[in-house]
Amino acid sequence: MTVEPRVDGPLGGFRVLDLADEKGLPCTRFLADLGADVIKVERPGGDSTRARPPFSEDLPHAERSLYFLHWNANKRGITLNLKEPDGQALFRELVRRADVVVETSQPGTMDRRGLGFAALQAVNPRVVMTSISVFGQTGPYRDYKGNELIGFALGGVMALSGEPHGPPCLAAGDLASGMASMHAALATQVALFHRVRTGRGQHVDASVAEAAAHVGGYVVPFYSYHHEKPVRVTHKETSFELHDIYPCADGGVRLFILTRDHWRVFVEWIGSPPELQDPIFEDQDVRRDNRDLIDPYVREFCRQLTKRELYTEGQARHLAVSPMRTPAEYVASEQTRAREYFVEMDHSVVGRYRQARGMHLFSESPAQMRCSAPLVGQHNEEILVGELGLSRDDLIGLRAANVI
Amino acid sequence: MSALPLDGIRVVELCTGAAGPTVTKCLAEYGAEVLRVESRRRPDTHRGGANRARWNKSPSFVKLHRGKKSVTINLQTARGQALVLDLIRASDVVAENFSLGVLDRWGLGYERLRAAKPEIIVISLKGLGHTGPHAHHITWGPNLLCLFGMTHLWNFPDADVPTQEARVQHPDFMAGVAGAAAVMAALLFRERTGKGQFIDAAQVEVGANLLGPAYLDAIVNHRDPRPTGNRRPGAVPHGAYPTAEGPERWCAISVEGQEAWERFRAAIGDPPWSSDPCFATPLSRERHADEIDRLVGDWSRNHTRQQIMGRLQAAGVAAASIQDVDDLFERDPHARARGLLVELNEPEMGPVVTEYPPVRLSETPAQIRAPAPVMGEQTGQVLRGILHLTEGEIEELAAEGVLD
Numbered sequence: 001m002t003v004e005p006r007v008d009g010p011l012g013g014f015r016v017l018d019l020a021d022e023k024g025l026p027c028t029r030f031l032a033d034l035g036a037d038v039i040k041v042e043r044p045g046g047d048s049t050r051a052r053p054p055f056s057e058d059l060p061h062a063e064r065s066l067y068f069l070h071w072n073a074n075k076r077g078i079t080l081n082l083k084e085p086d087g088q089a090l091f092r093e094l095v096r097r098a099d100v101v102v103e104t105s106q107p108g109t110m111d112r113r114g115l116g117f118a119a120l121q122a123v124n125p126r127v128v129m130t131s132i133s134v135f136g137q138t139g140p141y142r143d144y145k146g147n148e149l150i151g152f153a154l155g156g157v158m159a160l161s162g163e164p165h166g167p168p169c170l171a172a173g174d175l176a177s178g179m180a181s182m183h184a185a186l187a188t189q190v191a192l193f194h195r196v197r198t199g200r201g202q203h204v205d206a207s208v209a210e211a212a213a214h215v216g217g218y219v220v221p222f223y224s225y226h227h228e229k230p231v232r233v234t235h236k237e238t239s240f241e242l243h244d245i246y247p248c249a250d251g252g253v254r255l256f257i258l259t260r261d262h263w264r265v266f267v268e269w270i271g272s273p274p275e276l277q278d279p280i281f282e283d284q285d286v287r288r289d290n291r292d293l294i295d296p297y298v299r300e301f302c303r304q305l306t307k308r309e310l311y312t313e314g315q316a317r318h319l320a321v322s323p324m325r326t327p328a329e330y331v332a333s334e335q336t337r338a339r340e341y342f343v344e345m346d347h348s349v350v351g352r353y354r355q356a357r358g359m360h361l362f363s364e365s366p367a368q369m370r371c372s373a374p375l376v377g378q379h380n381e382e383i384l385v386g387e388l389g390l391s392r393d394d395l396i397g398l399r400a401a402n403v404i
Numbered sequence: 405m406s407a408l409p410l411d412g413i414r415v416v417e418l419c420t421g422a423a424g425p426t427v428t429k430c431l432a433e434y435g436a437e438v439l440r441v442e443s444r445r446r447p448d449t450h451r452g453g454a455n456r457a458r459w460n461k462s463p464s465f466v467k468l469h470r471g472k473k474s475v476t477i478n479l480q481t482a483r484g485q486a487l488v489l490d491l492i493r494a495s496d497v498v499a500e501n502f503s504l505g506v507l508d509r510w511g512l513g514y515e516r517l518r519a520a521k522p523e524i525i526v527i528s529l530k531g532l533g534h535t536g537p538h539a540h541h542i543t544w545g546p547n548l549l550c551l552f553g554m555t556h557l558w559n560f561p562d563a564d565v566p567t568q569e570a571r572v573q574h575p576d577f578m579a580g581v582a583g584a585a586a587v588m589a590a591l592l593f594r595e596r597t598g599k600g601q602f603i604d605a606a607q608v609e610v611g612a613n614l615l616g617p618a619y620l621d622a623i624v625n626h627r628d629p630r631p632t633g634n635r636r637p638g639a640v641p642h643g644a645y646p647t648a649e650g651p652e653r654w655c656a657i658s659v660e661g662q663e664a665w666e667r668f669r670a671a672i673g674d675p676p677w678s679s680d681p682c683f684a685t686p687l688s689r690e691r692h693a694d695e696i697d698r699l700v701g702d703w704s705r706n707h708t709r710q711q712i713m714g715r716l717q718a719a720g721v722a723a724a725s726i727q728d729v730d731d732l733f734e735r736d737p738h739a740r741a742r743g744l745l746v747e748l749n750e751p752e753m754g755p756v757v758t759e760y761p762p763v764r765l766s767e768t769p770a771q772i773r774a775p776a777p778v779m780g781e782q783t784g785q786v787l788r789g790i791l792h793l794t795e796g797e798i799e800e801l802a803a804e805g806v807l808d
Binding site for chain 1 (some may be wrong): 537539588619620628631
């Protein structure tokens with residue numbers, strides 16, 4: 001079986017070997033969405049992320065993980081045991097034909113397998129190796145154990161989430177790993193761009209804990225300049241934007257009233273209460289100091305209307321009002337449907353379903369949803385026989401030796 | 405200052421807020437020359453807003469605009485628009501995130517730019533994208549968090565109010581980094597084909613990408629996912645635990661799998677409760693997670709965060725201090741060793757600290773080459789150097805109010 005070169009998308013023609021777990025999957029999915037030929041290299045039996053919930057029909061099975069399904073769309077997949085010399089040798093053969101390797105193992109692991117950056121560069125001087133780890137490839141915590149929680153905790157953002165005096169709350173969606181992955185996807189392409197001029201690849205070292213520091217707002221420059229440490233605050237926060245969640249007739253709604261003009265329109269919308277008519281409230285600082293006076297009016301107004309009414313009427317007045325939606329409500333929303341964010345796909349075990357496409361729409365090189373996540377070892381023959389020139393007997397031998 | 409991969413790439417920034425400026429900030433870190441076009445008449449919030457006394461003294465502005473050049477041009481004037489078009493002709497990339505339709509009104513829509521320079525790459529960031537019935541909606545980062553379900557999911561399962569996630573401007577920053585990665589893909593495409601393009605970036609679709617598995621749960625299993633707080637399947641204990649340092653100082657502990665549990669037990673001194681058969685296996689621990697959380701809290705409450713992290717990590721158990729911003733500055737040897745915090749000397753502020761990117765490239769590491777510019781700092785330099793205007797022409801433009 002021959003392989004058609006994949007040319008869809010701006011990264012068509014680049015090949016990526018994907019050894020990533022949770023920490024790096026958003027990076028390799030991003031590259032795959034842009035048209036790179038991403039080959040997921042899993043251990044025999046399948047990657048550990050196939051055990052992550054949710055599962056279709058709640059059946060925990062390697063081909064039913066919806067987590068795996070989301071993050072591995074648009075990729076091909078093979079199995080290869082990188083602990084075995086035969087697996088390592090085949091991996092080096094793949095590296096010879098690849099542009100990028102993305103890996104997320106504990107620092108030092110790839111070196112022990114003879115697959116560290118120096119070894120890969122010896123095979124292919126053009127290869128870019130991107131390592132995403134919790135702490136990074138250097139520094140005193142390098143060999144510590146970690147995951148999303150640990151990285152998020154160190155970054156300074158988790159401490160600000162949750163209610164005062166209660167425990168901090170971990171974000172949904174592996175936010176720190178997602179941020180590390182986006183920086184890694186950026187840096188990987190910067191390295192490819194550099195390679196156009198120099199012909200040489202390089203090693204990219206991304207850290208989830210450092211990325212966590214980039215998720216948040218401006219606490220680092222604020223602390224250094226104003227020497228003020230932000231603390232967790234109650235929902236009577238002393239902020240002027242009124243950006244709390246206000247309960248409404250059927251859920252919650254968020255406002256973000258920033259400018260003078262917004263405030264004027266907002267006061268009119270809520271019925272021009274005499275106490276709020278004073279132009280002095282047009283000043284952000286005055287609003288901040290009088291939050292307790294303003295808040296009951298906002299609360300009472302929101303209570304009487306539905307999410308949809310507040311959203312529609314607020315936006316009609318060009319006010320930043322948004323409903324607090326559940327995931328299912330986002331899937332069903334008009335805007336999401338109009339932009340075809342969820343694309344119909346087919347998977348031999350899960351069946352027909354819809355899943356999120358890539359993040360960006362490119363006018364000249366539109367990347368498309370090409371395929372659902374690979375089954376375990378789905379492309380072993382296509383790649384190991386079709387490209388590396390192994391025979392079917394070789395495959396049988398490798399299977400018996402637990403290499404594929 | 406050594407060479408960087410994007411040396412020679414010029415970017416025009418037509419942006420306010422955080423997402424668009426983060427795209428160009430990331431490109432500047434890899435060598436791009438970024439020309440931020442701004443206005444004294446309509447200064448953006450991070451510049452300091454309407455209050456001139458605050459200009460050039462905004463910590464958030466330093467984070468968003470370090471390493472760029474500030475060019476003040478009045479885009480309400482035809483000559484100002486023509487000047488910007490000339491700058492774009494001399495550039496490779498345009499990043500913009502004004503409200504939908506603003507650039508068209510200024511005669512700087514994509515079709516016009518493409519006619520002026522066919523190989524131009526334009527990234528246009530909007531909260532909800534360029535198309536669809538809600539494309540014109542006003543949305544700030546906290547509004548977006550509500551719209552795609554993040555606010556709903558970033559919480560504890562039994563909470564009766566949404567948690568305090570509003571300090572986190574996600575997805576502004578993530579959309580910025582992902583946007584820079586999309587621009588790199590377009591640059592690589594242009595390198596090979598000579599073609600530019602238009603990139604439609606919806607911040608909500610970048611943020612939503614991380615919640616893909618939750619949407620699949622809704623689509624495939626017809627279930628609306630609920631918040632899970634600090635719980636993650638397969639790990640007990642996993643979450644935030646109190647420490648001896650007081651009510652706002654927490655630590656994170658994550659014990660995943662049987663071996664880690666045995667190491668954890670030994671590290672905390674094999675207390676009698678830990679050998680209770682109720683806690684003997686992963687399944688039994690999942691079933692008694694609340695009780696284990698309480699017992700682990702009783703232990704952690706007697707130790708400092710550094711003691712907990714040190715003792716558990718020495719035993720190979722994932723643990724970390726849940727750091728506040730002051731910890732990042734004063735108590736994080738790892739951040740110090742890796743150089744996470746970078747001090748810049750701002751012209752009117754003095755020293756301000758911001759974060760180095762969470763990624764290191766072995767051959768071409770990112771550089772922060774300059775502090776954030778004061779308003780209009782490079783207007784003359786850019787007009788002379790890039791557009792070859794004479795002093796006389798510049799004076800005339802200033803007198804006519806074209807230079808702002």
